[in-house]
Amino acid sequence: MHNSKMFVEILIDRFEISCEEITRIIGIKPDDCRGIGTKYISNLDKKEHISKTSYWRLDSGIGPEKELEDIFKGLLNKLRPYKKRIIPICKKYSAYFNIIIHIYGNFYPAIDWDKDILKEIAEYNASMGIDLSVFSEEELENFV
Numbered sequence: 001m002h003n004s005k006m007f008v009e010i011l012i013d014r015f016e017i018s019c020e021e022i023t024r025i026i027g028i029k030p031d032d033c034r035g036i037g038t039k040y041i042s043n044l045d046k047k048e049h050i051s052k053t054s055y056w057r058l059d060s061g062i063g064p065e066k067e068l069e070d071i072f073k074g075l076l077n078k079l080r081p082y083k084k085r086i087i088p089i090c091k092k093y094s095a096y097f098n099i100i101i102h103i104y105g106n107f108y109p110a111i112d113w114d115k116d117i118l119k120e121i122a123e124y125n126a127s128m129g130i131d132l133s134v135f136s137e138e139e140l141e142n143f144v
Contacts, residue, residue, distance in 0.1 A: 004109040005064035007100040008071045010079065010126065013055040015093040022056050026089060027082050032057040068099070068109070072117050079124075087124055096127035103134045 009031070015022055019033035034040065038051040062074035075097075079086060089095065101109065111130075121128060 003065055004104060004107050005102045006066070006068050006071055006109060007059060007064050008062075008068070008075050009057050009059040009098050009100070010075065010095065010124075011055055011057050011098050012089060012093050012095045013053055015054050015056070015089075019054070019056060022089065026056075026085050028058065028078070030056045031059045064102075068111055069114050069117065072097075072114075072121075076117065076120055083123070090124050090126045094127075095124065096129055097121055097124075098129050098131060100131045101133070103132070105136065 012022065019030075019035050023030060023033065033056045034051045035054045036051055039048055040051060041047070042049050058075070058078065060071045060075035061078065062071045064071075066074075099111075101111070103109070
């Protein structure tokens with residue numbers, strides 16, 4: 001049996017300015033950033049594609065084996081010093097907190113919403129989404 005893994009990130013997408021400019025405005029280096037028209041290799045089909053939208057991504061930096069609350073707190077701790085700069089960007093462009101959960105075998109994690117975390121997330125004027133992937137034990141062995 002394998003544990004589930006959870007990741008939390010903030011994504012800002014569909015902006016017209018360059019990745020460098022949005023990084024300069026916010027003041028923190030993203031984990032990934034891609035402008036419109038950028039060529040990239042897809043992890044899914046291993047083919048080259050051209051990005052049709054832009055995005056700026058910052059992840060929590062907290063290990064995926066931790067509780068969801070701890071992972072969210074890690075991301076919010078990274079964002080807090082830049083909050084006054086991030087909020088106007090989130091208002092102007094599409095922004096959301098993305099929760100990615102990989103479930104392996106029959107281990108299903110609890111997804112709890114701490115009220116203080118929800119309150120702070122709301123202050124950013126960003127949406128929240130969950131990306132849920134369920135893998136069988138056999139599929140997991142193919143990843144290793």
